[in-house]
Amino acid sequence: MLPKDLVDELMQFRAERDWQQFHTPRNLAISLSLEAGEVLELFQWEDRQGEALESVMPRLRDEVADVAVYLTYLCTDLGIDLEAAIREKMLKNRAKYPVALSKGSAKKYTEL
Structure with missing residues (x-):
């Protein structure tokens, strides 16, 4: 990075x-x-x-x-590889926090 x-x-x-x-x-x-x-x-x-x-x-x-x-x-x-690790984590985060469920919310993915 x-x-x-x-x-x-x-x-x-x-x-x-x-x-x-x-x-x-x-x-x-x-x-x-x-x-x-x-x-x-x-x-x-x-x-x-x-x-x-x-x-x-x-x-x-x-x-x-x-x-x-x-x-x-x-x-x-x-x-x-920090850049690769961040990119991999972002893929996971996109799956955990879909925009339709998480936009404007501070709730954890288990609470969505």
């Missing part, structure tokens, strides 16, 4: 620091979850919109980037 040159840059950054030894699938999954939690933390006590959202955008951009980096490491290490 990310451009190959950016993925290569991330992998080189990690290799130069010899961090791949710490990046087991378990550790990457934990780190991914923790970084996603930091995204969530920015909205913990306030439904940020407008100026309130703008005030946290620099940190939000950093946290979203951290999520993307850990996801990229995990997918690369496990041989997951």
Whole structure:
């Protein structure tokens, strides 16, 4: 999903620091979850919109980037083609959530 040159840059950054030894699938999954939690933390006590959202955008951009980096490491290490995985998931989602039943609804597919 990310451009190959950016993925290569991330992998080189990690290799130069010899961090791949710490990046087991378990550790990457934990780190991914923790970084996603930091995204969530920015909205913990306030439904940020407008100026309130703008005030946290620099940190939000950093946290979203951290999520993307850990996801990229995990997918690369496990041989997951992220674009293909997303496309496959979208096929499943289209079947689970047909427009006629789900448009404008936040219900889970089991409730449709």
